[in-house]
Amino acid sequence: MHLSEILFHLGEEREYYFNAVAPPIWQTSNFAFPTLDAFRQAIADELGHHIYTRGNNPTTEILRKKLAALEGAEEALVFPSGMAAISAAVLANLKAGDHVLCVDKPYSWTKTLLTRWLPRFGVSHTFVDGRDVENFRRAARPNTSLLILESPNSLTFELQDLRACAEFARSRGIVTCIDNTNCTPLFQRPIELGIDLSIHTGTKYLNGHSDVVCGAVCGSREQIRKIFENEFMTLGAQLPPHDAALVIRGLRTLELRLKRSFESALTIARRLEAHPRVERVLFPWLESFPQHELARRQMSGCAGLLSFYLKLERPEEAEAFFHRLERFLLAVSWG
Ligand SMILES: Cc1ncc(COP(=O)(O)O)c(C=O)c1O
Structure with a gap:
């Protein structure tokens, strides 16, 4: 259908x-x-x-x-x-x-x-x-x-x-x-x-x-x-x-929302990956992801979630990073 x-x-x-x-x-x-x-x-x-x-x-x-x-x-x-x-x-x-x-x-x-x-x-x-x-x-x-x-x-x-x-x-x-x-x-x-x-x-x-x-x-x-x-x-x-x-x-807008989330997440993941203060980005659609080939085989897209590791010299820098976020909210859930 x-x-x-x-x-x-x-x-x-x-x-x-x-x-x-x-x-x-x-x-x-x-x-x-x-x-x-x-x-x-x-x-x-x-x-x-x-x-x-x-x-x-x-x-x-x-x-x-x-x-x-x-x-x-x-x-x-x-x-x-x-x-x-x-x-x-x-x-x-x-x-x-x-x-x-x-x-x-x-x-x-x-x-x-x-x-x-x-x-x-x-x-x-x-x-x-x-x-x-x-x-x-x-x-x-x-x-x-x-x-x-x-x-x-x-x-x-x-x-x-x-x-x-x-x-x-x-x-x-x-x-x-x-x-x-x-x-x-x-x-x-x-x-x-x-x-x-x-x-x-x-x-x-x-x-x-x-x-x-x-x-x-x-x-x-x-x-x-x-x-x-x-x-x-x-x-x-x-x-x-x-x-x-x-x-x-x-659900009426699921297709549109997911398409947009996927595109935005991929753009953000690529930009983060190129950033000098970012050590590693985890997003299955990135070519650098260790199981990228499996992702391509069994998934047809990747929605909007990603993780990344910052290069930090001191733990307080992580706090400073979070406090400077403007568009990303600090919250427990992604829904
Ligand atoms: C992967 C995953 N499974 C299950 C749950 C639990 O869902 P709910 O909060 O609707 O009970 C969450 C919530 O964050 C989740 O991220």
Whole structure:
């Protein structure tokens, strides 16, 4: 399906709401049924019906359809934060006694989930340098059931070869998931490369206006149903309909925003690289990036994040640098 068809039309059944161009916000907790039979039928398949907004709501459903189509997935669920999405996808694929392989230096709270939370339930983990799939192979154990990827990873942008990781994991019966926030499905389509679950914090590019915290998990119908019937419903992890409407609005401009972010980031990365006070720039689209060839092979662009090392003589110079920034804000998140 054409990208603009997904962003502007998919899931929006305008004939049911007076041909409104912007999808309505169904701000309701409950949906009533005309007969007991209809009620029974709906309860037998809560994901496929509108019963109660903790499960399914028409506004969030529009967003779910768009995100699934963007990722080339059968289904998607949306969550009130990226961390809710990551936690639900991870918990759904683990039981006591399991072992998790996770790429080195993931997003900080993903690390906390593995190091602080899961050990309480008897789940162990190993962080692995994901630049070589052989490292995952060596660290795998008979009880490894989940492989968590983040490519590019947080802060240093190291990549994993997604096709090779998916092949290795499948051969061992290990479920794979990736935090695909950095690239968005416009620049990287992990499910087409064999990854089981593609996860996002929609707080960043998907919404794109710094006014919503949200998350998403995209994958097969079977995986999504498993997450829905367990973690999603028990933890109460639904994105509120009003926030879903804001994300749908944000998606309208996703293509334009990403194109511009990518162009600007590449210009800035090149200028920084040429600057005498900059030691090194980390941006996968730079020819100097150690995994540049892999970036070109599995990504079609690079969005707007980059890191760089300053040449400093004294630590105070770093503070002075930050205080002189005019356009770049000091903040914890890029969304
Ligand atoms: C790569 C990555 N994954 C996940 C998250 C968590 O997302 P949220 O803040 O929406 O829970 C973040 C937040 O900064 C992130 O940068």
